[in-house]
Amino acid sequence: MSDLSTLPTSPANTRTEIGVIRLGYHGSAEVARRIVRLAGPGHADVRTSPYDIADPFRGLYEGRHDVVIVKFSLREPDLACSRTLTYDDRAAVVGAGHPLAGRASVSIEELADYDAFRCPGSLPGYVWDEVVPPRTPAGRPIHRRHAVTDIPAMMRLVADGGAVHISLASLADVAPAAVRIVPVEDLPPAPVALAWRRGVVLPPHVHRFISAAEAGASR
Missing domain, CATH: 3.40.190.10 (Periplasmic binding protein-like II)
Incomplete structure (x- = not known):
């Protein structure tokens, strides 16, 4: 309300x-x-x-x-x-050469195999826990290792294969050609x-x- x-x-x-x-x-x-x-x-x-x-x-x-x-x-x-x-649908941002790049959709369980990003700056941690869950529903930890600076820097790291970004489908509007936006099928929008x-x-x-x-x- x-x-x-x-x-x-x-x-x-x-x-x-x-x-x-x-x-x-x-x-x-x-x-x-x-x-x-x-x-x-x-x-x-x-x-x-x-x-x-x-x-x-x-x-x-x-x-x-x-x-x-x-x-x-x-x-x-x-x-x-x-x-x-x-609502903004959930998606993973991966490099164009990433093993998941050609998929029609991915599971959050699969994304736990790859390093992700930790909470940036003063953004409330409880919000980031919804963006990038600390664990999957099956209990697998998601390794939130990389610092968030700005979108271009994140995209460069993703494009180079150094990380995946568990994020939102709307990032397709600002994503460079070197990355792919893959829907995450088991996270709510x-x-x-x-x-x-x-x-x-x-x-x-x-x-x-x-x-x-x-x-x-x-x-």
């Missing part, structure tokens, strides 16, 4: 009515566009900008983002979340929502955008 009903809103005025909606995202911008389409036409200008997965909420705390896209379950006490708006700072005044046009996206997701 969204926290919109309890969030303070600023009084309508000319500045907020014509203000932009500053939307942060990580990975594929297509997920952001999907949410904008859910909200429908008639909203203020939505300007998207990427955030660093190693410090995902800095833009909110510093006032550079009004809302950010989050995936999986967020339980930060100073952040509020919308309802689930859409990631719920996608919007998050904002709890207790911070939300301008009316941002409030309406979130409400409209929730309504669009319910149809």
Whole structure:
């Protein structure tokens, strides 16, 4: 359930009515566009900008983002979340020459044979445990050995065969030709929502955008 009903809103005025909606995202911008389409036409200008997965909420705390896209379950006490708006299927990112690259799909049990990435920066560890589970359902450990820096560096390591990245299908939008995105058949899709700072005044046009996206997701 969204926290919109309890969030303070600023009084309508000319500045907020014509203000932009500053939307942060990580990975594929297509997920952001999907949410904008859910909200429908008639909203203020939505300007998207990427955030660093190693410090995902800095833009909110510093006032550079009004809302950010989050995936999986967020339980930060100073952040509020919308309802689930859409889903992002699970996938493995592997090098083009990897033994799994030509598969139509793979199991998380198979991915335990290969080194993966550990939690980046200040991203909550419980979120990363949903991205890259510490163990498979059968109890096999997933070796989260490699540091996450940025997407290009991760992709280079994956392309060279040094690691696999257990991630999301939307990364296909930003993946270089040297890697393949293979669906993971036995992990549930990631719920996608919007998050904002709890207790911070939300301008009316941002409030309406979130409400409209929730309504669009319910149809």
